[in-house]
Amino acid sequence: MIDLPLLRDAIICRQHDTAVEVSRILRDTQRRHLLVLNDKDEPIGIISSVDINNRVVAEQRDARLLLAIDIMTPNVKTISVDDSYENASALMTELGTYSLPVVRNGKLVGLLEFMTALRCHATGRGTT
Numbered sequence: 577m578i579d580l581p582l583l584r585d586a587i588i589c590r591q592h593d594t595a596v597e598v599s600r601i602l603r604d605t606q607r608r609h610l611l612v613l614n615d616k617d618e619p620i621g622i623i624s625s626v627d628i629n630n631r632v633v634a635e636q637r638d639a640r641l642l643l644a645i646d647i648m649t650p651n652v653k654t655i656s657v658d659d660s661y662e663n664a665s666a667l668m669t670e671l672g673t674y675s676l677p678v679v680r681n682g683k684l685v686g687l688l689e690f691m692t693a694l695r696c697h698a699t700g701r702g703t704t
Contacts, residue, residue: 583686621648
């Protein structure tokens, strides 16, 4: 089981936020990516600063009119709070990512970072 106090706060936007709003969130938080949530607080995609560059700026599209749902990479992988650190670290290794969104009943509760998952798995934390 994933311990909620060990999770990092996820940087988020909503599916109907504009690309300008998304860019400002990334700038203000100094993060490279954020999760896109639907109206039910379920993660439905991810947007990186590279996505904004490639899908908005390079294509000369109007960032004031584009929505997060238009520029996100859909089908973001998640893990459940009921999952194990072993499964989480294996999935991150398979995906080549350093963090995974953690959900409870489909709703986002935070981010699990790779080193946290690895440490918890190695010490047997969350196996009971």
